[in-house]
Every structure is written in C-alpha cells, then in structure tokens.
Amino acid sequence: ALSGGREGSLLAAIDRTITAGGARLLERRLSSPSCDLGEIASRQEAVRLLVEDRALADRLADRLRKVPDMDRALSRLALDRGGPRDLAAIRNGLAEAEALAALLADSTSSRLARAAGALRGHGALIGLLEAALIAEPPLLARDGGFVAAGQDAELDEARKLRDEGRSVIAGMQADYAAETGIASLKIKHNNVLGYFIETTATHAERMLAPPLNARFIHRQTTASQVRFTTVELGGLETKILNAGNRALEIEKRIFERLRQAVLAAAGPIGEAARALAEIDLSGALALLAIEADWALPVVDASRAFRVEGGRHPVVERALRRQGTPFIANDCALSDGAEGAAIWLVTGPNMAGKSTFLRQNALIAILAQAGGYVPARAAHVGLVSQVFSRVGAADDLARGRSTFMVEMVETAAILNQADDRALVILDEIGRGTATWDGLSIAWATLEHLHGVNRCRALFATHYHEMTGLAAKLPGLRNATVAVREWQGEVIFLHEVREGAADRSYGVQVARLAGLPPVVVDRARVLLEALEKGDREGGGHRRAMVEDLPLFAARPAPPVAVETPDGVRRALEEIEPDALTPREALEALYRLKALLTAG
Structure with a gap:
C-alpha cells in the first residue's frame, strides 16, 4: 500500500x-x-x-x-x-x-x-505442563497462583498457611485445650509477642507445673492472665507470616524448572x-x-509466461466492494529459447496500464510462493527475480529528485536483470524533457531486449517507440482500449494487440476536476501543438511564440451605474416598516425610475 x-x-x-x-x-x-x-x-x-x-x-x-x-x-x-x-x-x-x-x-x-x-x-512435555499448570495462568510469574494444587507438598502447605492460617490456629488451640484440660485456653496475637497461648492465672498453675511446663514456655504474666508459647506455635507463627513469600518463591522455582524443560x-x-x-x-x-476462483498455475523450467484472464487481486477486491466487475486480461510473454519477450504497452492515463503490469508481476510472485493465482489459467516459466520501476517518488533529504530516483532504479534493473527475470517498467523518462525522456526510454527498451534478454512489460506514453516492434523480434505492441462518446472518454480496460494513437490526457485532466477554462485552453493548445508537430519544428516554434497566452482569461465584469433617482428612492425605503401592499407599490416605483433613467 x-x-x-x-x-x-x-x-x-x-x-x-x-x-x-x-x-x-x-x-x-x-x-x-x-x-x-x-x-x-x-x-x-x-x-x-x-x-x-x-x-x-x-x-x-x-x-x-x-x-x-x-x-x-x-x-x-x-x-x-x-x-x-x-x-x-x-x-x-x-x-x-x-x-x-x-x-x-x-x-x-x-x-x-x-x-x-x-x-x-x-506427549511427555504436554503431560508435565498439564499437570503443573492451572488452566488459565496469570501473565506474570511474580503474581503467583499458576502452579496446580498437588504438584509440590511444600507449596501446598505454604498456600494452606497463607490462605487458611486462622483455621490452622483454631485447630491448634483445640488441640492444646484438650491436652491441658483447660477449655478456656486461647491462642491470641499481638504485634509485640506475635502468637501466644493465654489462660487465667488459676489455670496457669497447672501449666507451670510438671509435666506441662516442659511443653508450654512461660512468656508473660499480667494482672489476670498468663501467657505461654510452644516450639510448634513459634514455628507456625514464622511459617504463617512468611507463607505468602515462601509460596511465591516455590512457584518461581517450579516456573524455572518448567521453563528449562521447554527450552530443552x-x-x-x-x-x-x-x-x-x-x-x-x-x-x-x-x-x-x-x-476467489483462482487457478493452479503450471510452474516449470521453461521461459514461458502465459496468463489467461489475469486479474489484480487488490484492485479486484476494491472494485467488488463497489459492485463493479474487474476486466480480466491475457498476457503472453512466451518466446523461444533465444531472445526476449517484451510487451510495449501504450494507452491513455487511467486506462489500466499500471494495473496490467502489476497484476502479472503479482501472478509470478504468487505462483512461485506455491499458491493458486488470480487467473483462468497460467503457465509461469521459473522467474529468477521480479524487478519493478513504477510510480513517482523523490528523496530530497539525499538531494535526489524524482527523475534521479527513477534513473537510479532503472540502472539497478539494467545492471542486474538476467534472462530469467521478469521486469515491469512504467513510464521511464517522463521526469525530464520530452526528447531526453524518449531517448532514455528507447535505449532502455533496446538494452532489455538485446542485453538483459528478459521478459518485460514496458508501459509508455512515447508513441514514437511503437515503431520498434518492426525492428526488434522479441517486442510486441499492446494497448489498453478506450472509446470516445460525445466528447467523453470511456475506459474499457481491455489489453489488445496494437498501439495507442493518443493519450487522452486533457480528458483525464477534466475528470480530475481542473477548471473548465483550463481544460478548454489545454485542448486548444494541444490541437495547435499537434498541428505544429505535423508541419515541422520551425512552424511549431513560431506557433508557440504567437500563442495568445492570456486568451483564456475571462473578461472582467462590466460595472453598471445605478441612476441617482433609484439610489435615493432605495435609501428612503424602510423595509421593516412596509406593509405588503406598500412594498409592492415601492417595487413598481423603483422599476419606473430605472426605466426612466
């Protein structure tokens, strides 16, 4: 695009x-x-x-x-x-x-x-990953929660402590109450002591005496309560407080193990x-x-390039959206084992030359990409390279004009294309003076035919070049047909054998929206220049010198003086104060004054 x-x-x-x-x-x-x-x-x-x-x-x-x-x-x-x-x-x-x-x-x-x-x-890797991962894991490993339950006992314990710490403490409290026989025993938590066992002073005596004092470690005595801990409770406290980080670290280790299994x-x-x-x-x-109703092409080692009913997939898609059919065209660049096979395509602007060139290059690319092609049938002898010189562009940052870029690209084609290349060239030489451009295009075409000996489609507006078909055995003229009807140009988009006799540039300029006065002036100049060209260069130069360059400028508007009586009458009228009848009478008076003046 x-x-x-x-x-x-x-x-x-x-x-x-x-x-x-x-x-x-x-x-x-x-x-x-x-x-x-x-x-x-x-x-x-x-x-x-x-x-x-x-x-x-x-x-x-x-x-x-x-x-x-x-x-x-x-x-x-x-x-x-x-x-x-x-x-x-x-x-x-x-x-x-x-x-x-x-x-x-x-x-x-x-x-x-x-x-x-x-x-x-x-199967082995799939089994490993299916067993280790949940169905929809999170995006980042640092978020955790992606390892399935039952994969790692230590991870399951850490998650249980992290998610069910309160129920684990409640279970431990019930165990301690049963062990000591103190139903009122509680496990509590504060920021100073952490988790601790609390009981009343009366019940504490039992816990301070053997054999319970070997298990329950005294930590603090208050006015009414005595607090204890155990080795198990201290360890559980550490586990609960660190369970989240521990679970995440375990998941990270499992992730790395799975990553290495995948990389292996x-x-x-x-x-x-x-x-x-x-x-x-x-x-x-x-x-x-x-x-899209495409055809399977024949691709072989020959130098053939034959397309029946070829279409441009991008243009066809755009036209289909508009409900307009694409006009398919044939192309036959096939020749013998020797020589080139070049079509010189002429025809007016907007007729479809560029589309025809591009669609055949795309067919070659699609065929060698291994797919079907947009055509009824196609036979593509193996193409080594596709070269394209189409469109207009400049590279001002590097000091290269549009014409310079065009010449650089053309030089690359002439220096690199071999006899199996497919070349499409569109409007070579149009960026310079007419005779310079024609000379360059002429020489380029001769080089493609005699030196590169490649298959090529060469589109041009230089109709003088069509005479080369009689001199170069591998060259054939083709044109995109149009019709003129009541001064309008109708594009048929059909590629036929033969040469175009004119470019219809003025008609295309009108379609593009140039002001009618410009289009009319261009038509007059075109007729004069073509007549001069037929009658010789000297006549043409004299004619150009005598061109009425400003004849197309419209005449300045003529100023119309308003009679003084009409002006005064208008100045005296107050439109907002008039009734319909008075307004009609005022209009009659003004008309009478204007007629009298």
Whole structure:
C-alpha cells in the first residue's frame, strides 16, 4: 500500500490465515518466493489437496483456531522474558498439534504428512505442563497462583498457611485445650509477642507445673492472665507470616524448572510451530482459491509466461466492494529459447496500464510462493527475480529528485536483470524533457531486449517507440482500449494487440476536476501543438511564440451605474416598516425610475 499500512496491500487482500505463525509465513512467502521447482510443486500439492477436500480443510481450520502463538511464547521464554501464559501457550499449542496430526494421518500430500510428523511426539512435555499448570495462568510469574494444587507438598502447605492460617490456629488451640484440660485456653496475637497461648492465672498453675511446663514456655504474666508459647506455635507463627513469600518463591522455582524443560525441547517445539504455520497457510491459500476462483498455475523450467484472464487481486477486491466487475486480461510473454519477450504497452492515463503490469508481476510472485493465482489459467516459466520501476517518488533529504530516483532504479534493473527475470517498467523518462525522456526510454527498451534478454512489460506514453516492434523480434505492441462518446472518454480496460494513437490526457485532466477554462485552453493548445508537430519544428516554434497566452482569461465584469433617482428612492425605503401592499407599490416605483433613467 502507498501509505505503508496493511490496508490496500496484497497481504491484506489475500490473507486468510488463522494463526499468527501462518500470517508470518505468508508474509515471508510473498517477500521471498521460491526458485526451487520441487519446493514449489510440494507447496502446490498441499494446497490442491485442501482445495479438493474442503471438509478436511474445515476440520483443520476449526483446530487451528485454538492454536496459540508458540513461536512468540518460545522466544520470550528463551530470552527469560516469558511468564506462565507462555508455558500455557506451549502446552495448549502442542496439545492441538497432536489433534491436528491425527486429522492428517492419512494425508496423500508429502508436505502435509511431514508436517503431521513434526506435530507428534510431545506427549511427555504436554503431560508435565498439564499437570503443573492451572488452566488459565496469570501473565506474570511474580503474581503467583499458576502452579496446580498437588504438584509440590511444600507449596501446598505454604498456600494452606497463607490462605487458611486462622483455621490452622483454631485447630491448634483445640488441640492444646484438650491436652491441658483447660477449655478456656486461647491462642491470641499481638504485634509485640506475635502468637501466644493465654489462660487465667488459676489455670496457669497447672501449666507451670510438671509435666506441662516442659511443653508450654512461660512468656508473660499480667494482672489476670498468663501467657505461654510452644516450639510448634513459634514455628507456625514464622511459617504463617512468611507463607505468602515462601509460596511465591516455590512457584518461581517450579516456573524455572518448567521453563528449562521447554527450552530443552525448543527444537521439536519450533518444528511443531513451523508445521502448524505450514498447515494454516496451505488451508488459507486453498480457501482463497475457492472463494476467489483462482487457478493452479503450471510452474516449470521453461521461459514461458502465459496468463489467461489475469486479474489484480487488490484492485479486484476494491472494485467488488463497489459492485463493479474487474476486466480480466491475457498476457503472453512466451518466446523461444533465444531472445526476449517484451510487451510495449501504450494507452491513455487511467486506462489500466499500471494495473496490467502489476497484476502479472503479482501472478509470478504468487505462483512461485506455491499458491493458486488470480487467473483462468497460467503457465509461469521459473522467474529468477521480479524487478519493478513504477510510480513517482523523490528523496530530497539525499538531494535526489524524482527523475534521479527513477534513473537510479532503472540502472539497478539494467545492471542486474538476467534472462530469467521478469521486469515491469512504467513510464521511464517522463521526469525530464520530452526528447531526453524518449531517448532514455528507447535505449532502455533496446538494452532489455538485446542485453538483459528478459521478459518485460514496458508501459509508455512515447508513441514514437511503437515503431520498434518492426525492428526488434522479441517486442510486441499492446494497448489498453478506450472509446470516445460525445466528447467523453470511456475506459474499457481491455489489453489488445496494437498501439495507442493518443493519450487522452486533457480528458483525464477534466475528470480530475481542473477548471473548465483550463481544460478548454489545454485542448486548444494541444490541437495547435499537434498541428505544429505535423508541419515541422520551425512552424511549431513560431506557433508557440504567437500563442495568445492570456486568451483564456475571462473578461472582467462590466460595472453598471445605478441612476441617482433609484439610489435615493432605495435609501428612503424602510423595509421593516412596509406593509405588503406598500412594498409592492415601492417595487413598481423603483422599476419606473430605472426605466426612466
């Protein structure tokens, strides 16, 4: 997309992936299509199988919707920036992977069968994580509470003391009361003594005497109460006060143990994540092919490039939202083993030249990414590189004008493109003087044909170049058709053999909203310049010198003097004070004065 965002991009138009890993894999495939015919065929086989078996594709999609982002979780754990939810993501992802492997057990696609193999064999790690973690753990390890009950006796005790300290103390109080025979014995707490046993002075005598005095340690005597402690109560007090921190420390140790177990299996987990992304992408490309009526292309080692009924997926999507059909077009750059195959595409602005160029480049990319393509049929001989020089941009911060950027990009293409490259060039040389630009475009086209010997689509407004088709055996003229009706230009968006005779730039300027006076003036100048061009350069120069440059300026408005009698009568009228009848009479008087004046 021109804005740099996702909306309006190829990725947004074709992304049917379900998982985050599948979306990333699609982006990598589009940015780096394969040049390995075996790899491309393997990808196509997987997609074709899911196109033909829609029920299997739907079952896989249902499972994939439950798959978390294992790649990201594994990365965070490896960098020691992960948390319990990342462990849960690994657990849930591997569990879904096992279920997906069962669905693909009988797959005839070698690629999907390999993916299924990578999804198996994680039972031990899944069991460990399922037993150790609760169903929905918190985000951060420092929050605690993510280890399941029954995993660690010390943790369970610490949690019990932390959460049930009061009931534990009550139970101990009942035990001490039964042991001493003092029903009124209490265990209390204050900030000075902490937990202590309290009884009356009368009952204290029994506790101060053998054998109870060996167990109950005197701590304090008040006017009416005596306070004791025991070794068990002192230890319990420490445990209760520290139970929260102790439980958290134990959970952190368990988290680290689980993290290390995951990292020890990082290789197989990564393979499983990649397999899940592969399955997701194959299903997404199959769904796209079914929904958008795309075709499975033939990709081989030839130099063919033939497309029947090709379409631009992004433009087609935008037009569909408007209820407008996309006009499909054929493209045939195929030639023999020798020479180039170049189409010189002419036609007016807004007719669809740029769309035609881009859609064929996208078809090549999609074919070698391993999916179906937006066409009725396509045959793509392996493309080594796709080069594109389209649009206008400058780089003023580096002191490069729009034309300089254009030339730098064109130079890169001419210096790098080999005979298996696919090149699309749009409007080379338009940023400079007419004859300079035409010369550069002409020489560029000759170089692509004779030196690079590549397949190319070359769009231009320099109609003089169409004559090259008679001299260069690998060059063919094509044009985007239009019709004129009652002074209006109608774009048919059909690419046909032949050359355009004009550019219809003035009509497009009118469609863009230029003021009518500017459009009319431009039409007059165009006719004069074209006549001058036909009659020779000298006549044209004389004609330019004689152009009435300001003829199009509208005449200044003529000032109309108001008669004095009318002015005075108007000044005397008070509109708010007039009745309807008086207003009508005043209007008649003014008209009479104006006529008399």
